[in-house]
Amino acid sequence: MHAALTVFFKEVIENLRDRRTVLNALITGPLIGPILFALLLGVQLRQQIEQAEKPLPIPVIGVRNAPNLIAYLRAQGLVVKPPPQGGSAQVAVREQRTSLVLVIPKRFAKAWAKGEPAGVELVYDSSRRASATPLRRLREMLRQYASITAAQRMLVRGLSPTLARPVVVERRDQATAQSRSALVFSILPYFFVLTVFLGGMYLAIDTTAGERERQSLEPLLANPVARNTILAGKLMATTAFALVSLCLSILAFSLVGRFMPMQQLNIVLQLGPYFAAITLLLMLPLTVLLAALQTLVAAFAKSYREAQTYLSLLMIIPVIPSLLLAFMPLKAATWMYLVPLLGQQLGIMTLVRGDVLSPQSIAASLLGTSVTAALAWLATAWVYRSERLAISA
């Protein structure tokens, strides 16, 4: 068997026997994203349902001043609560005893009868978030009541209700259910990168700083095997763990997409075989790149602990393109695919939207990341050849 494969199998077997590595690399790492996602979606789902269907309890002052209006509002889901104690809506809201009060003044009935604008008051505090949703719903109900009444009055006078609507705005949202989900899932690529990072991290440390700390690196290097070959075996093992972690993560996300009631949120998450295949392809050179970088950084550390600290700092780098794209929505250009991390981020987001990724984009991403990965590998090999590396004390 080739020496690199010997090193590879030994590292894999040894690390599979380490409970901490298996737990972090193959369970926590790949599942943390999907679980977080399922929870977030669950919260969003509940909010949506509450907003749409839940009765709207609001204290009303002056119920008797507008019985028709109240009847309409009740039909729309309003639950009329008694006026706040003490009588003053302003004081009740200011003292935070209630977030929103509907006030129907005495003059309402008179104005209504004359056909003059009849005023109602909404008393609320806009600095309190709790008032936002009830306010929006109540205003919408009032607006509808007003426009229905307006139409009726014009019909009675023999006029067409359309007279009062000189401009009609119709909104035509071009978002499909899947592209809407892209907004929600723009963070998906980052989770994949994070998974790859966590999946490889423990091996990258164990095979360099860990091996030196255990004092087993010096005997290993006394074997008739070139250091590049040993490094190749170790990087292969690190990459393998990271890839397994990535596959588990993709699988878990597609399960979330299948079993969460996404339709209610008007979004679609379909991560089928095409998505999985292209994502794996895009991530493959990035996985090698990250493994090489992690090994490079860990090789400088004197101990396991030190390596862990360094690598935690390194973990910040993959966040950058995610943040960049979240706050400055860039229009994807082909050159961007050449940039490692950015290319994967753009590519996977395109796939999540349900679009097909062009062969040029795939090729650019593979090329850019592969070249960078090769450079990182060379740099790591260079560090590996130094004499200092092997000395334990």
Added chain:
Amino acid sequence: MIEVKGLVKTFGTVQAVNGVTFRAADGEITGLLGPNGAGKTTTLRMLYTLMRPDAGSVHLDGIDAVAEPLAARLRLGVLPDARGLYKRLTARENITYFARLHGMTAERQKPRIDALLEILGMRDIADRRAEGFSQGQRVKVALARALVHDPKNLILDEPGNGLDVMATRALRDFLRVLRSEGRCVLFSSHIMQEVAALCDRVVVIAKGRVVAIGTPQELLERTASDTLEDAFVHLIGTDEGLAA
């Protein structure tokens, strides 16, 4: 056979090894004796090609170890100062790993490893994970993996470190067996007794230089001393860093 000529190694401004020359013959045990910090470990590290000498040459059975480190390592068994095992692998797996790295076929590995387990008296721990092994057990595994490819030359850096009396005796007996098989055994020590009990030839090293070479008897005569301890103190100029 190990031949060393004019070996030099400098770390920054520190001259760790400064012109070391000696020869370790087949069928003999050669001891590299010197106080702590004399340059023993650095010298050995250059012999087993972990470090490149700044000047000088190392030949193993005629092979230039500086120019052809991989060929040299094939003929060399090494027990370095650092002798960590892989704790999550069994003793046998630890040894097998090194056998594979030496390119041994599966058919050659099995009988060789079984023989080593037998000679070193470690059959009872062969299939136990190395986690929790005693110091003596760890040295046995490290020795077995250093010898698994049946090397002609053996380099041991302070092999007696941390061993109890029984383990030390077993180690000495084992080194004598290796000598009787015609191998070239080179080990370093700062422990007088160990050197006196084992060595056919002693290379005394101090401050990166060889100060004397000879059989224990020759060293006694040359320094007109009654005991080896006196002879060493005489040669090194001080007894600092030596242990009886």
